[in-house]
Amino acid sequence: MNFEEYSGVWVFIEEQGEGIAPVSLELLGAGRRLADKRGVQLGGVIIGNNVEHLPQIAFAYGADVIYLYDQEIFKHYRTESYMKALLHCSEKHKPEIILFGATSTGKDLASAVATDLPTGLTADTTELDVEEDTGLLLASRPAFGGNIMATILCKKYRPQMATVRPKVMKALDPEDGRTGKLVKENIDVNEEDIRTKVLEIVRTTTKKVRIDEADIIVAGGKGLGSAQGFQLIHQLAATIGGAVGASRDVVEAGWIDHHHQVGQTGVTVTPKIYIAVGISGAIQHLVGMKNSGMIIAINKDPDAAIFEACHYGIVGDAFEILPLLIEEFSKALAREEVDHVRKV
Amino acid sequence: MLHIVACIKQVPDTKIIKMNPKTNTMDRASAPAILNPYDAHAVEEAVRIKKRYGGTVSVLTMGPPPAVKAIKKCIEIGADEGYMISDRKFAGADTLATSYALTKAIDKISKIKPVDLVLCGKMTIDGDTGQVGPGIARRLDIPPLTSVKKVEEVNQVGGYVIIHRKIEDGHEVIQSSLPCLMSVEKEINEVPYSPFPNMLKAARYEPTIWSVEDLEDVDVKQLGLKGSPTIVAKVWAPPKPEGGIMLEGNANEQVKELLSIVLEKRELFQSKGGAS
Numbered sequence: 085m086n087f088e089e090y091s092g093v094w095v096f097i098e099e100q101g102e103g104i105a106p107v108s109l110e111l112l113g114a115g116r117r118l119a120d121k122r123g124v125q126l127g128g129v130i131i132g133n134n135v136e137h138l139p140q141i142a143f144a145y146g147a148d149v150i151y152l153y154d155q156e157i158f159k160h161y162r163t164e165s166y167m168k169a170l171l172h173c174s175e176k177h178k179p180e181i182i183l184f185g186a187t188s189t190g191k192d193l194a195s196a197v198a199t200d201l202p203t204g205l206t207a208d209t210t211e212l213d214v215e216e217d218t219g220l221l222l223a224s225r226p227a228f229g230g231n232i233m234a235t236i237l238c239k240k241y242r243p244q245m246a247t248v249r250p251k252v253m254k255a256l257d258p259e260d261g262r263t264g265k266l267v268k269e270n271i272d273v274n275e276e277d278i279r280t281k282v283l284e285i286v287r288t289t290t291k292k293v294r295i296d297e298a299d300i301i302v303a304g305g306k307g308l309g310s311a312q313g314f315q316l317i318h319q320l321a322a323t324i325g326g327a328v329g330a331s332r333d334v335v336e337a338g339w340i341d342h343h344h345q346v347g348q349t350g351v352t353v354t355p356k357i358y359i360a361v362g363i364s365g366a367i368q369h370l371v372g373m374k375n376s377g378m379i380i381a382i383n384k385d386p387d388a389a390i391f392e393a394c395h396y397g398i399v400g401d402a403f404e405i406l407p408l409l410i411e412e413f414s415k416a417l418a419r420e421e422v423d424h425v426r427k428v
Numbered sequence: 429m430l431h432i433v434a435c436i437k438q439v440p441d442t443k444i445i446k447m448n449p450k451t452n453t454m455d456r457a458s459a460p461a462i463l464n465p466y467d468a469h470a471v472e473e474a475v476r477i478k479k480r481y482g483g484t485v486s487v488l489t490m491g492p493p494p495a496v497k498a499i500k501k502c503i504e505i506g507a508d509e510g511y512m513i514s515d516r517k518f519a520g521a522d523t524l525a526t527s528y529a530l531t532k533a534i535d536k537i538s539k540i541k542p543v544d545l546v547l548c549g550k551m552t553i554d555g556d557t558g559q560v561g562p563g564i565a566r567r568l569d570i571p572p573l574t575s576v577k578k579v580e581e582v583n584q585v586g587g588y589v590i591i592h593r594k595i596e597d598g599h600e601v602i603q604s605s606l607p608c609l610m611s612v613e614k615e616i617n618e619v620p621y622s623p624f625p626n627m628l629k630a631a632r633y634e635p636t637i638w639s640v641e642d643l644e645d646v647d648v649k650q651l652g653l654k655g656s657p658t659i660v661a662k663v664w665a666p667p668k669p670e671g672g673i674m675l676e677g678n679a680n681e682q683v684k685e686l687l688s689i690v691l692e693k694r695e696l697f698q699s700k701g702g703a704s
Binding site: 160163164187188189191192194195196198199200202203204205206207208222225226227228232233234235236237238239240241279280281282283284285286287288333342348349357367370378379380381391392393394395396397398399400401404405408409412413416 | 440442443445522523524527554556557558559561562563565566567570571572573574575590593594595596597598599600601602603604605608615656657658659660661662663664665666670671672673674675679680682683684686687689690691693
């Protein structure tokens with residue numbers, strides 16, 4: 085394998101709704117940094133149907149060149165059709181690095197493409213760097229349930245590939261009017277070649293808590309003792325208008341649905357305020373919430389790792405502290421509401 | 429009759445595993461070896477499909493000899509046959525080399541009885557990658573169906589399956605031709621306690637064990653550490669973040685102080701834009 089032939093950092097750009105998935109914009113930000121360090125171009129691959137408006141957005145967020153596959157067969161994501169496009173693009177233009185969002189689509193596609201190329205793929209990366217001279221991607225991720233971090237390299241193959249967790253990288257501020265090179269590509273793939281069909285897409289219509297979008301999260305851990313004890317988390321969250329988060333063992337114990345799980349195997353969150361109660365603070369959990377604006381930890385174990393990661397900590401019994409907090413917050417917020425009404 | 433192969437792995441229970449604080453390495457001996465919890469759901473789903481449509485469930489694992497225990501656990505769940513590939517040449521495999529070895533074993537199993545469906549868990553709790561399933565599917569050249577949360581229909585005569593695949597904001601209903609591979613989410617089913625006759629069967633069960641030599645057309649360069657493009661260059665304890673300010677006093681005082689801190693930073697509640 086001649087590494088000299090491979091150049092450029094790429095992001096697989098995932099369509100979401102009418103736009104680009106936030107994680108892909110975050111990866112353009114991370115990719116920009118890697119490409120600049122290497123002195124190479126930042127590329128993006130867009131696959132879809134009627135997606136000609138997306139390259140402009142990608143340019144604004146930092147891409148230099150976009151490879152566009154806009155064909156009817158790409159209307160819905162399917163592993164086989166998207167894989168054919170990405171393999172075609174990679175074999176034709178030879179990037180040294182390809183990054184994917186660690187979404188259901190990104191992980192599925194990356195796994196298939198890496199097997200066919202073949203090359204190394206690092207899953208659920210939370211830190212990325214590149215060696216300036218060799219172009220070696222340093223992809224780091226929590227390993228063994230989050231007990232340690234591991235830096236993973238792919239020395240012998242190109243391109244190097246990684247999936248990256250949503251919300252751990254930062255998107256650049258979009259630059260209006262920034263442009264790049266648009267390369268329109270086309271592949272010959274027929275419906276008969278694809279062995280799966282999307283019969284229906286069901287979007288969750290009920291307004292589920294999206295903890296990844298919440299400004300305030302009150303999260304509880306095993307320290308609350310029982311599903312009943314966990315109700316205090318719901319009460320505090322309701323009082324201060326926050327969403328409810330949970331650690332992995334709470335979800336596994338069945339106290340709350342997995343949509344609420346914060347951490348490496350759950351959701352990465354970036355609220356303005358994160359209140360962690362009865363959570364010991366395994367790295368696995370910390371990875372998922374460390375970018376929160378203000379982290380408050382309440383735990384009765386003074387040595388709990390969560391105190392190392394918080395801005396403000398209270399060593400105390402959740403069953404004593406939480407009712408007090410609920411009471412004091414309701415009083416304070418009610419007062420403010422009255423003041424507000426008076427002012428209006 | 430359907431022949432379903434479930435790929436499974438014995439893993440250290442990562443919830444219990446301890447770190448050696450001096451060397452920053454894992455004390456693997458501290459953690460009991462268990463059947464990867466996600467794989468238990470795959471085996472359970474295979475057994476449910478068998479009960480609905482008839483057929484045979486085989487389980488396959490790659491691992492050192494003690495991994496036989498994980499196969500026995502699958503027999504308890506209701507699997508019929510167990511196969512293990514075990515050889516030092518497999519050691520150190522990453523996801524690419526693992527999917528290669530397992531595919532070679534599935535090739536051999538399908539000579540005993542053609543395989544219609546391959547199931548695996550969404551990921552393992554020690555590797556956390558979820559890449560082996562799709563890798564096997566690509567190597568077998570069958571469609572990979574990941575994040576499967578419901579199996580609606582398996583139609584062997586029609587040669588298709590209909591499944592629900594979890595996506596970020598809902599799910600997709602997908603029809604795929606058979607054979608195919610599914611990696612399943614844990615919400616797909618509940619694994620019940622094993623029936624007593626299964627436990628008896630499991631206790632006596634001896635799986636078929638193959639070494640590299642027992643498999644056919646194997647390129648040894650693609651196995652184990654040698655066949656793994658990814659290498660772990662460094663393992664490190666994440667840097668300890670700076671500890672925050674600990675609030676002093678009794679519960680009342682602590683709560684009052686916290687309240688004033690939070691209320692003082694009211695802009696956090698109200699302002700739009702990214703938190704720093």
